[in-house]
Amino acid sequence: MRAAKARASSRDIFVYRGKIREGTKRLPPQAQTIVNAIEAAGIQGISRQELLEVLRGTLYTSLPENRVLAYYQKTLIDRGYIELIKADLTPTDLGN
Numbered sequence: 001m002r003a004a005k006a007r008a009s010s011r012d013i014f015v016y017r018g019k020i021r022e023g024t025k026r027l028p029p030q031a032q033t034i035v036n037a038i039e040a041a042g043i044q045g046i047s048r049q050e051l052l053e054v055l056r057g058t059l060y061t062s063l064p065e066n067r068v069l070a071y072y073q074k075t076l077i078d079r080g081y082i083e084l085i086k087a088d089l090t091p092t093d094l095g096n
Contacts (some may be wrong), residue, residue, distance in 0.1 A: 009048065015038070016038045016041070017082055027043075030059060031076060033084055034069060045085065
């Protein structure tokens with residue numbers, strides 16, 4: 001049996017942390033656009049839903065914004081640019 005995969009919630013909050021890790025490569029333009037949008041949101045961060053709305057007007061790609069975000073999310077977190085604060089699940093979210 002497979003373990004349940006954590007679902008991305010529109011209530012998850014992305015927070016800018018700056019470039020922490022030294023010696024990391026320069027970011028691709030789409031990843032830099034994501035970082036810039038999160039940084040512009042300020043210290044309170046930005047929800048996934050709000051971030052996707054911002055990216056709709058700034059990302060130039062044929063892919064959906066949520067796929068681009070999902071592709072770069074782990075890299076941006078691992079390199080120390082952003083932090084993801086997961087929304088707590090409630091019984092309603094679990095279908096109970």
